[in-house]
Amino acid sequence: MSEMTLPTVPEVLYEPDPEAREKTRVQDYLRWLRVQRGHDFASWDELRRWSVDSLEDFWQSVWDYFGVRAHTPPTTVLTDRHMTGARWFPGTTLNYAEHCFGQPEDADRPAVIGVSQTRDRVELTFAELAEQVRRVRAGLRRLGVTRGDRVAAYLPNMPETLVAFLATASLGAIWSACAPEFGAHSAIDRFEQIEPKVLFTVAGYTYGEKRIDKRAEVAELRAALSTAEHVVHVPYGPLTVEDTLPWTGLLADTDEPLSFEAVPFDHPLYVLFSSGTTGKPKAIMHRHGGILLEHLKNHSFHWDLGPGDRLLWFTTTAWMMWNTQVSALLVRSGIVMIDGNPLHPDLRFQWKLAAETGATFMGASPGYLMSCRKEGVRPAEEFDLSRLRQLSAAGSPFAAEGFRWVYEQFGDRVLLNVGSGGTDVCTGLVQASPLQPVYAGEMSGPSLGVDVKAFDEKGDVVVGELGELVITSPMPSMPVGFWGDEDGSRLRAAYFEDFPGVFRFGDWCRFTEAGSCAITGRSDATLNRGGVRLGTGEFYGVLEDVPLVADAVVVHLEDPQGGMGELILFVVPAPGVSVDDTVKAQLAREIRTALSPRHVPDRIVPVPAVPYSRTGKKLEVPIKKILRGATTDEVASPGVLMEPSALDAYAAYARAREENR
Structure with a gap:
């Protein structure tokens, strides 16, 4: 079979500065490994190889390095390395939300800045966020929400959504969100699968200069969700939803302390949905412990986030990036939540906002960056982005010309972290880190703890040619299962049928001999002409x-x-x-x-x-x-x-x- 091949040594656009890398979170982790575990890794490649060859040691080190708060200790790290039988940290109980409120010294730091075209800016410190979560948690308890109940949100990307999510998670209830720009039918397709007890909603929102009335869709949604015993209206703009519990009712003062239900590692934290463009959306369950560990690792070691940092990435509540954004709180970093038209009033809006909010990490779609390039936007010259250390791009393939444009704008003071992952694992599978070079048109390599490869149709590993992106060893953030798939048959059919025992991700990729990777699209959309x-x-x-x-x-x-x-x-x-x-x-x-x-x-x-x-x-x-x-x-x-x-x-x-x- 003939294949088009890439150069064995891709064009290098960025090399980490030795002095700057010493200040990174991952370098601190390497020092910790040397002192606490006796591991002295001379390079990123050595660290990554160990992270997949010694899965148990690696994930235990992540647990210990970040000081995961367990209510009961685990009996072991991993029971079985077979993909469909792997059980992580059995015996332990914990809660994801318990890790989202920082340390005492973070109390007055901004935890979330909500930027909207519907209302004025909203800002909450870590202490204020904890107080609102405490009150809403108590309010949900008054509504009868307990461990295992489902809470659905037809809400935009705003601070109240964050508060409602953390309150839900603190109770051991299961969260699921859908952006209000989705029509009633799409929202019903998702929420009716999980039979929520409580529905949060807005009556409308503003997109750019256009006011959107969602009351008709909310009425359809309420009529379809017979299990929703309570509907909570979150005020957002001038419209209201009749016959609902007001948000202020949940916020009513109470002496009930903020506490956290101790749940098993595998207890569902939230349900994310596949796109629904090739059939009814799959209801993918993610676990408390898996998301906690994966995002601690990802946000610290790949995104270099920590206390005092700030993440800005336009997303809606229907995309896994919303959940990933929230997890910046785990590493004591603040987040900027954007709702509305991200291109209003123009292409420069997001750069301007990054400057105003002091973002240290900014995410953007490749399409947005390429549009800025075409329109002649010069972000580093036009705005004060001196705090920005990483610029990430994900969601679709990014052309080499886009990589070069970023480095023309920022030089080598900003790491371009192009990555790819997805809803199925709620993280990045391939991406960069502060210790890796950046190659034109390429992702720097597999993420830590992710045993990812390219397979040909026979299931053999290929390098330098296109193949199916697969994961060959378990990782903690793999799905618990699909909601309602009691025997796991749908999960196995979705991921494990093509290559038994191997997780097929559905992307078409090509690894180079340098270890870098290019994602070229979904494998079911691959072009194949005469071999x-x-x-x-x-x-x-x-x-x-x-x-x-x-x-x-x-x-x-x-x-x-x-x-x-x-x-x-x-x-x-x-x-x-x-x-x-x-x-x-x-x-x-x-x-x-x-x-x-x-x-x-x-x-x-x-x-x-x-x-x-x-x-x-x-x-x-x-x-x-x-x-x-x-x-x-x-x-x-x-x-x-x-x-x-x-x-x-x-x-x-x-x-x-x-x-x-």
Whole structure:
């Protein structure tokens, strides 16, 4: 099988400064390992290899280094290394929320800054956050919420959502959230699976300058959730939801102290949902102990967050980045919660906010960074970002030109941490760290404690060619299971059928001999023409700098007889551009030169928009299904799309295509 290969030594854009690395959290951990455990690792590669070869020692060291507060001690670290039988820290009891309020010296530090287009800015210190959680916890107890009950939130990314989540977790109840921009049908598809006892909601919100009324959707949601004994309205803008318990009712003063239900390591903390673009959303359960340990490790050793730092990353409550954002509190770092249109009033809004709030870590989508590059934004010159140490990009493939743009802007004083992970593990699988180089167009390598590789179709490890991203050893933040999947059959079918005993993640990736990694898209959207496989992300990278194209999406319709199939490129033309034969010929030349003659599209079709999920992912698979005869309603609920009508043009094209056969 022919494969396109990457250079064995990628272009290095950044090397850690020896003096600066001594001040990092991971370097402090290395010193601790040397003194407390007798491990003297000379390099990052040695540390990472130990973290997967000696899983038990590594995760015990994470537990001890961070001083995890256990109500009862574990009997061991790991009972079984088989993926589906692994049990972490059996016998222990703890609570995730107990670790989110810092130390006494953090009491007056900002824990959360809420920035919104609906109301004025809200700021809570660690002490104020703890006080609000104490009161809401007592309020939930008055409503009868106890360990194992589900609490659902139709709420935006705002401080009240954080308070409600931590109060829920402190009780051992199980949290699940859905962003209010989702339609009623999409929210019902998620929440009805878990049968919540309490529903938190807003009546509406402001997006940019547009006021959004959600009262009709809330009414549908309430009617569908027969188990919701109580609906709590959180005031947010001028609208209200009738016949609800007001948020202030939960905040009523009480002498009840803030305490934490001791739950087993595997007790569900929250339920996250898959995108719902390829079927009904999967209700993925994550555990208290697994999320606690994984995020302590990730946020400290990879993101270099600690006391006094501040994380800013635009997210909604429907994306796993919301949960990951919250966990910055675990390492005594503050967070900036943004609600509204992240591009309002313009592209510079997020950079301006990072400067105003003193962010030390900023996350952004690759699409946002590439838009800033195209528009000539110069963030380091235009704003005081002197506190910024890391800039992270995740959610979709990031072209090498984007990497270079970041280093043109910031030089070597900012680490560009490009990573990839997902809802299934609620963390990053491959990313950078303060001790690793950054390569153009590449993620620096696997995360600590994550035994990740690329497999070919036979299950053999491949380097230098595309393969399935797999995890070959257990990690604590893997799902407890899917809600309602009592025998685990759906979980096994989702992750373990293709390679028995190995967790197949569903991404298409390529590792280099240097250990770096490129994620090129979902493996179910991979292009395979005559034995040459190519990830869709590499295809889009070619078009990124073509001024004729504003956006694009590509799908491959395979030939069941084994032929070349049909490759269709849908393009959103740049303003003023008409996709005529001349433009099509130029695009074909660009693709042929950069990729291969076999990847020149059979058809280039202009469309008004590319469909994206609400987490910013291009939706190739739903388009492919539409071209195979499915309806738009069958492939994706409108509520999971960033623009609900974005699939209409593809459905129209499919109908015309069928009529012309």
